[in-house]
Amino acid sequence: MPRLVLFDLDGTLIDRQAALSDAVTALCRAHAFNTPIEQWLRAALIDRANLSDFTRLCTDFKLTEPAEQLWQEYVDLIAGAITCRPEVLEGLRQLRTAAWTIGIITNGASDIQRAKLAAADITDLVVGIAASGDVEIRKPARELFELAASRCGRSLAHGGWMIGDNPAGDIGGGQQAGLHTIWIRGRPWPGGLPAADHVVDDVTDAITILLNETE
Ligand SMILES: [Mg+2]
Structure with missing residues (x-):
């Protein structure tokens, strides 16, 4: 059976x-x-962005623009600023060739996360996507890992791998979901x-580890 990552x-x-920095600069310029609004945006969006952030922005600063319009502009701007390095895309292609089933599990709003995946040319390389905004369940909750696996046509019972930069959400959550x-x-x-199985400096190093997996 193909292995799940x-x-x-x-x-x-x-x-x-x-990308966030570029998008905020462009939005504020447009x-x-x-400056206070720009600083507010940089602080509010540092970890993630939601429509509710822009609702708060419009209220706090008494803006005349509708929050929904600003949110959509922000989504378009950040999608336009997102890129995935060619060596990362190549690594994902190599994993597919080596019969890995690739899924994405991300904490964030459904629309913006999917826009970023599409803009980065990642969407076509993955089988399933689970964004926390789809179901209002966030990593490290096991339910989001179950959803990601099932959207890849797989079950956590068959194991797999989780790669990420957030210790609690990605690694702790992955461990609780029974993943390497x-x-x-x-x-x-x-x-x-508990420590991760492997620690690397760059996602391409993680992909190399997976490609060398023989179990
Ligand atoms: Mg992350």
Whole structure:
């Protein structure tokens, strides 16, 4: 049976922070937003962005633009700023060729996460996508891992791998879901969390480990 690997998206397959910065700059320029608004956006969207952030923005700063319009502009801008490095895309293609089934499991709103996957040319390389916004269940909850596996036509009972940069959400969640784990280091590792099976500096190193898996 093909082996299952689930990838996190932001900070794992794509560099969200760079795209976020570009998107906020462009949005503020387009609407002539002042510095306090720009600073508010950079702080509010640092980990993730939702329509509710823009609703709050419009209320707090008494903006005349509808929140839905600003949200859609932001989604389009960040999708336009997102790229996936060619070596990462090539690695995903090699995994497919080696009969791996690839899924995405991501905490974030359904529309923006899918727009980013499409913009980064990742969508066609994966079988299933589970975004927390689809079901209002977030990593590390096992239910989101079950959903990701089932959208790949698989069951967690058959095991698999989880690759991500968030210790608790990706690695802790993956462990609780019974998956092998590879952590892309960068954030502090929380005390009490069991170590990942592998620790790497870059997602391409994780892909190399998977390609060398023979069990
Ligand atoms: Mg991440």
